[in-house]
Amino acid sequence: MNLFESMKVFVKVADCGSLSAAARALDISNPSVTRHIADLEAYLHARLLNRTTRRISLTDTGTAYLERSRQLLFDLDEAETEASNSAANPSGILRINVPVSFSVNHLGRVLPLYAERYPNVVLDVSLSDRIVDLVDEGYDLAIRIGKLQGQSLVVRKIAPARVLLCAGPGYLAKNGTPQHPIDLENHVCLNYAYSTPRDEWRFLRDGKTIAVHVKGGLNTNNGDLLREAAIAGMGIIRQPSFIVGDDVRAGRLVMLLPEYHSETLSIYAAYPSRRHLSAKVRTFVDFLGEQFGDTPYWDLGLPHE
Structure with missing residues (x-):
């Protein structure tokens, strides 16, 4: 049972005044509407609708549940909208750990481009050649160079x-x-x-x-x-x-x-988890791959091996 889907059907039935009208409005079948209502009542152990051959009406429990359902669905829709906007317009503090030489020689020259593209992200960059624990030390992302053996991180190669x-x-x-x-x-x-x-x-x-x-x-x-x-x-x-x-x-x-x-050597972006990857991390990793890539500018014009 999809609770929120059944709640949407219930609200639509209450608004339309009949099961068939709700089915037409939602573009689903009458049996589907009936099943959603039955599942919801079984889940709540309460009757929400009084049904007769000619009309339906809300029970007292249904009336109270309707208002709560409207608010929950509104909050869910608002949260989805905010999440979608956040994915398109990342914001917040992005804490990054970067090796010293790579940061000084190359990261500094591209950070202004990222900041211009994503002005709501605040970059907090720490320079260190030691291997930090991203979770314990509160970093969102690290740039790592070389072999990454025995580390439980998600890594993406951004350049050789x-x-x-x-x-x-x-x-x-x-x-x-x-x-x-x-x-x-x-x-x-x-x-x-x-x-x-x-x-x-x-x-x-x-x-x-x-x-x-x-x-x-x-x-x-x-x-x-x-x-x-x-x-x-x-x-x-x-x-x-x-x-x-x-x-x-x-x-x-x-x-x-x-x-x-x-x-x-391979240069990697490393972060703790692929699940629920924040927009600020995702956009920054994509940006680094775009700026450096498989043929980075620092290798151009060098003698071939």
């Missing part, structure tokens, strides 16, 4: 990002250019603290994996610091193209060993 091995021209002029991954063992390699394992860089060529143990004078949890250090000639780095792409295109960094493939 190549991992590039590169160094500044000054470093290469002084220390030479590696010709094979194993040569990296004799170079200064600057490491990202959250990579796993931190002191091992892996490359792929012709279906074979080459693992190289690296060492250097800098470990940090920030990719932009590694980029600046490499530009200044401190050593070789392995960082995502969304961090170093502009510098490779401009010649501030030189891409090394392009024939040896490093991994391609």
Whole structure:
């Protein structure tokens, strides 16, 4: 039994004054109207209508129930209208957690476009490279980069990002250019603290994996610091193209060993549940996919592997 549907039929019968007139108004059969009324009376354990061969009338219980039904149906219709409007015009605070380098280099440039499209959403963006608990810490959404193993989240890929091995021209002029991954063992390699394992860089060529143990004078949890250090000639780095792409295109960094493939990272939007996904989360995830996509601008013009 659909309670609200039966209530609608009951109200229509009361308004029309007969079962057949209600059936015509609702464009359903007479037996369907009779069944809805019978189901409703059985559910309530009360008679709502007095029926004769010529007319129907409301019982005292039916009269009281009619007014309550009108109000409930009005409230339901109003709630559906508000929900529909909210889906089309999202509003409220959207709390987002984003890795530092990705946010500074790329998210900031597209946020004004989202704000212009959805002016009733207030963006509350927290920058952190640590993995936060979205539910416990009250986030609606997080941008995650890399492998998301063992996490009970709904994820949607919004873009890829190549991992590039590169160094500044000054470093290469002084220390030479590696010709094979194993040569990296004799170079200064600057490491990202959250990579796993931190002191091992892996490359792929012709279906074979080459693992190289690296060492250097800098470990940090920030990719932009590694980029600046490499530009200044401190050593070789392995960082995502969304961090170093502009510098490779401009010649501030030189891409090394392009024939040896490093991994391609995936950039994800992650949120706690697919059920009852709010309009503000849905529109923001769709927006990120639209802005970045399968061929993001940060990979354009880079040497092919």
